Amino acid sequence: xxxxxxxxxxxxxxxxxxxxxxxxxxxxxxxxxxxxxxxxxxxxxxxxxxxxxxxxxxxxxxxxxxxxxxxxxxxxxxxxxxxxxxxxxxxxxxxxxxxxxxxxxxxxxxxxxxxxxxxxxxxxxxxxxxxxxxxxxxxxxxxxxxxxxxxxxxxxxxxxxxxxxxxxxxxxxx
Amino acid sequence: xxxxxxxxxxxxxxxxxxxxxxxxxxxxxxxxxxxxxxxxxxxxxxxxxxxxxxxxxxxxxxxxxxxxxxxxxxxxxxxxxxxxxxxxxxxxxxxxxxxxxxxxxxxxxxxxxxxxxxxxxxxxxxxxxxxxxxxxxxxxxxxxxxxxxxxxxxxxxxxxxxxxxxxxxxxxxxxxxxxxxxxxxxxxxxxxxxxxxxxxxxxxxxxxxxx
Numbered sequence: 001x002x003x004x005x006x007x008x009x010x011x012x013x014x015x016x017x018x019x020x021x022x023x024x025x026x027x028x029x030x031x032x033x034x035x036x037x038x039x040x041x042x043x044x045x046x047x048x049x050x051x052x053x054x055x056x057x058x059x060x061x062x063x064x065x066x067x068x069x070x071x072x073x074x075x076x077x078x079x080x081x082x083x084x085x086x087x088x089x090x091x092x093x094x095x096x097x098x099x100x101x102x103x104x105x106x107x108x109x110x111x112x113x114x115x116x117x118x119x120x121x122x123x124x125x126x127x128x129x130x131x132x133x134x135x136x137x138x139x140x141x142x143x144x145x146x147x148x149x150x151x152x153x154x155x156x157x158x159x160x161x162x163x164x165x166x167x168x169x170x171x172x173x174x
Numbered sequence: 175x176x177x178x179x180x181x182x183x184x185x186x187x188x189x190x191x192x193x194x195x196x197x198x199x200x201x202x203x204x205x206x207x208x209x210x211x212x213x214x215x216x217x218x219x220x221x222x223x224x225x226x227x228x229x230x231x232x233x234x235x236x237x238x239x240x241x242x243x244x245x246x247x248x249x250x251x252x253x254x255x256x257x258x259x260x261x262x263x264x265x266x267x268x269x270x271x272x273x274x275x276x277x278x279x280x281x282x283x284x285x286x287x288x289x290x291x292x293x294x295x296x297x298x299x300x301x302x303x304x305x306x307x308x309x310x311x312x313x314x315x316x317x318x319x320x321x322x323x324x325x326x327x328x329x330x331x332x333x334x335x336x337x338x339x340x341x342x343x344x345x346x347x348x349x350x351x352x353x354x355x356x357x358x359x360x361x362x363x364x365x366x367x368x369x370x371x372x373x374x375x376x377x378x379x380x381x382x383x384x385x
Contacts, residue, residue: 004188005191007188007189007191009185009186009188012184012185012188013181013185016181016184016185017178017181020177020181042177045177046175046177046180049177049180049181049184050180050184051325051385053184053187054192055192055256055324055325055385056192057191057192057193057194057195057323058194058195058254058255058256058324058325059255060255063257067257068255068256068257070257071255071256071257071327072256072325074327075256075325075327079384116175127183130182130183130186131175131179131180131182131183132175132179134182136186137186152186152187152189152190153190155183155186155187156187156190159183159184159187163385
């Protein structure tokens with residue numbers, strides 16, 4: 001994490017990949033303790049990773065990483081439970097979804113496409129090129145006739161918007 | 175989007191390095207307070223009898239303001255980390271409580287209980303309860319705006335601490351203007367004014383410090 005925070009992208013990628021199973025385990029644990037279905041696990045994992053990324057400066061380098069990571073994960077999981085819980089009649093929905101939808105199934109994909117539609121055309125293009133096609137900011141810039149810096153700014157705004165959409169989505173789309 | 179695809183997004187965004195909350199806060203929050211407090215004193219001026227009244231009462235006010243500001247802002251900064259807890263972050267406020275106790279004890283030891291009523295209720299109560307929150311408003315908004323970059327899991331407590339801290343800075347300016355010197359007055363009404371701002375901060379924090 002320390003290397004990653006200094007801007008080492010390879011280290012950062014390895015770190016994030018290593019965090020995923022841990023975060024997924026924590027999310028499952030918190031959901032199970034709340035007596036909830038596991039249908040939202042992958043959504044919460046992604047929302048947590050986004051938060052880990054956007055809030056990484058709040059980790060104090062002199063402290064161990066795990067308590068910080070667990071606090072972010074717990075916060076995001078409970079936040080979703082609270083939003084969903086306020087709607088009522090959720091347990092049945094979730095139970096049905098858990099039975100019906102395999103992990104990362106069609107239902108989830110649709111949800112994310114709806115989220116991406118919150119972005120404007122250019123932001124969305126950048127997000128898709130980087131995430132799905134695996135291009136770097138410089139490559140996408142060449143494609144769009146934008147500077148690498150401008151692509152990065154657009155990408156950063158898109159990520160913040162995605163984080164806000166994650167928060168609003170539960171109320172809007174359910 | 176699969177989780178692996180999202181990692182690609184985050185990795186490409188790594189060069190946008192966020193700065194630590196403390197660095198931004200310690201730069202802009204005092205600036206907002208200086209603007210509000212300095213502007214206020216530029217209009218009203220400090221109390222004309224600042225020297226004549228003896229400097230001790232004013233020093234007590236300034237020490238109280240500084241103590242509230244420092245203890246509360248360090249707590250608010252602490253709470254910008256998600257794993258921090260409200261109780262631990264608030265513990266420095268005990269220093270403020272101790273200082274208030276010292277002020278009251280000094281007053282009572284020196285003057286006894288005779289006339290404590292008159293020493294408690296001065297003429298400046300309304301002024302104090304109005305001007306301190308008014309002067310704290312700008313630094314409160316500034317600190318909450320900056321704390322939004324943090325990741326507190328205790329938004330009400332973090333907002334309350336930001337409110338108390340901003341009231342502390344407001345007291346630094348107001349203390350140079352206020353001519354009520356009774357320690358009982360200062361300990362009671364300055365604290366109440368700070369608590370009002372703290373409550374406002376808690377309510378605002380609950381709304382704006384969620385993430």
